[in-house]
Structures are given as structure tokens and as C-alpha cells.
Amino acid sequence: MAGPDRNPWRRFLALPNESRTKTLIVAFLVSAICAALVSGATVILRPIQAANRAAEQQARIESLVRGIPGMSALLEQSGGTLSTVVVNLETGRAARDVTPESLAAALDDPGNWSALDSGGDIAGLGHRPDFAQVFLLREGDQVSLVLLPIAGQGYNGRIEAILALRGDMNTVAGIAVTRHSETPGLGGRIDEASWQSSWPGTEVRDSEGTIRFSVARGPASTSYEVDGITGATRTSNAVTRMVRFWLGPEGYGPLIEAIRRGEF
Structure with a gap:
């Protein structure tokens, strides 16, 4: 007479299918195997997924920037890899808790805006966002070009633009005016390519670090000037103040210094 089977696996398989013990053990084993397969697939696919997300983000960034008038040709001339970061304007460092995706929601919070005193608010903004993309x-490893969103009060309303600086953080590479309501044929000429073409090569600061940039009253006569617009003195002055504000300590000044130190 054969003795009892001492192999636990065969004894388990010999249990009737209606056995509660067998059902629970099979369910547990199936769950464990599935969990192991899913975990393994996640580990294997994580680098691929990260690369795909990075590629998608890069494509979105390039599409966004190339949609800005005049920026596509500038990027093609400069070469390199384009990236984006949300900056804490007070510190000049990358924001810890605000991303490009969450920036709009962050700026909906009045607590993420700083009131400007009348003496320092040369751009006429009233309030400045604490974060900017x-x-x-x-x-x-070197930053060759920086694109900075800037804004200020013009003669008839708000002016918005993208200012491009070369890697030395002192030479203008170009400008693209993205929004304005200035008088057509006068101040409205700030969105004309013929006027914007006088910007590249203009220096922002002198050797002592003082911001000297300005829109001239006529043709530019120094390396710190761009051509003025005939009959649009108020608009020209508004653009001068706007650029000086954003390149100063209340704007991107801390970021510019951080880039100069090689921290970006």
C-alpha cells in the first residue's frame, strides 16, 4: 500500500477545485505573479517613458518659441538645445514648486504677485509676478541665448514682448513684440520687422554695470541705443523703461547674475 505523498505541491494540486484553500492560494499566486510582471515592466519601460516625455516637452517648447514672430530664424542662427524653466524672480533661481505646467495656476493666486513702489515701477506695471517662464x-554646458518675457505700460495700453539676450547677458540678440495697442503708423510700428532689426548687437550695460539701454529720439548713435520711432516719443520712452525695469534688480537682474556665475 502506497504511503501518503509528502510533496506539498502535488498534495496542493490534488485538492478538489472547490476547496477554499486552493482557491485562495491560486488567487494569491496569480496576483503575485501579475504584480511582479507589472513592476518589472515599469522598471524596464521607465527610461523609455522618461525619454518620450522629455522629447514631447522639447517639441512643445520649440513649437511655442518658434511661434513667436522673429524667433525661429534667431534660434536657427544660434544653434544649441532649447529648454525652459520657471524662475523665482526674487532669487533668480529655478522655482521649486512651480513648473511650466502649473505656472498659470500659480499666477492666479494673488499671493504670488508683488506690489511695486512708485519709485521703482518704471515700467508702470503696478504688480510684478513672482515667477516667470x-x-x-x-x-x-554654456547658455548661448536667453529669451525673457517682458511687459510694460505703453502710450495706449500694455506692451508685451520677448527679449533675447546673448550668452554674455549684455548683448541683445533680438526682440519680438507679441502684444500692444499703440497708435497705428506711429507707436504701432514697434511690431514692424524694420524697427526690430535695429536691436541685435545693442549693449545693455556699460563697463561699470549700469543699464544704459534706450530707444533713441532718432537714429541710434551709441552701442546702447536702438533707432527711435518718429512721432512716437511716448511709446519709445515706454519701451526704454520696460527693458530697463526687466533687466534690473526688480526683474531678471538676479537671474542674469546667476547665469553669469554659471549656475544655469
Whole structure:
């Protein structure tokens, strides 16, 4: 007479299918195997997924920036890899808790805006956001171009633009006016390519670090000036103040210094 089978696996398989013990053990084993397969697939696919997300983000960034009038040709001339970062304007560092995706929601919170005193508010903004999304073009480890959103009060309303600076953080690479309501044929000429073409190569600061940029009253006569617009003195002055504000300590000044120190 054969003795009892001492192999636990065979004894388990010999249990009737209606056995509660067998059902629970099979369910547990199936769950464990599925969990292991899912975990393994996640580990294997994580680098691929990260690369795909990075590629998608890069494509969105390039599409956004190339949609800005005049920026596509500038990027093609500069070369390099384009990236974006949300900057804390007070510190000049990358924001810890605000991303490009969450920036709009963050700026809906009045607590993320700073009131400007009348003496320092040369751009006529009243309030300045605490965070701003900027775009960086890199060649290797070096920043070769920075695209900075700027805004200010013009003669008839708000002016918004993208200012591009070369890697030395002192030479203008170009400008694109993205919104304005200035008088057509006068101040409205700020969105004309013929006027914007006088910007590249203009220096922002002198050797002592003082911001000297200005829109001239006529043709530019120094390396710190761009051509003025005939009959649009108020608009020209507004653009001068707007650029000086955003490149100063209340605007992107801390960021500019951080880039100069090689921290970006």
C-alpha cells in the first residue's frame, strides 16, 4: 500500500477545485505573479517613458518659441538645445514648486504677485509676478541665448514682448513684440520687422554695470541705443523703461547674475 505523498505541491494540486484553500492560494499566486510582471515592466519601460516625455516637452517648447514672430530664424542662427524653466524672480533661481505646467495656476493666486513702489515701477506695471517662464538655448554646458518675457505700460495700453539676450547677458540678440495697442503708423510700428532689426548687437550695460539701454529720439548713435520711432516719443520712452525695469534688480537682474556665475 502506497504511503501518503509528502510533496506539498502535488498534495496542493490534488485538492478538489472547490476547496477554499486552493482557491485562495491560486488567487494569491496569480496576483503575485501579475504584480511582479507589472513592476518589472515599469522598471524596464521607465527610461523609455522618461525619454518620450522629455522629447514631447522639447517639441512643445520649440513649437511655442518658434511661434513667436522673429524667433525661429534667431534660434536657427544660434544653434544649441532649447529648454525652459520657471524662475523665482526674487532669487533668480529655478522655482521649486512651480513648473511650466502649473505656472498659470500659480499666477492666479494673488499671493504670488508683488506690489511695486512708485519709485521703482518704471515700467508702470503696478504688480510684478513672482515667477516667470524663461527659455534657455545651450551649447554644451554654456547658455548661448536667453529669451525673457517682458511687459510694460505703453502710450495706449500694455506692451508685451520677448527679449533675447546673448550668452554674455549684455548683448541683445533680438526682440519680438507679441502684444500692444499703440497708435497705428506711429507707436504701432514697434511690431514692424524694420524697427526690430535695429536691436541685435545693442549693449545693455556699460563697463561699470549700469543699464544704459534706450530707444533713441532718432537714429541710434551709441552701442546702447536702438533707432527711435518718429512721432512716437511716448511709446519709445515706454519701451526704454520696460527693458530697463526687466533687466534690473526688480526683474531678471538676479537671474542674469546667476547665469553669469554659471549656475544655469
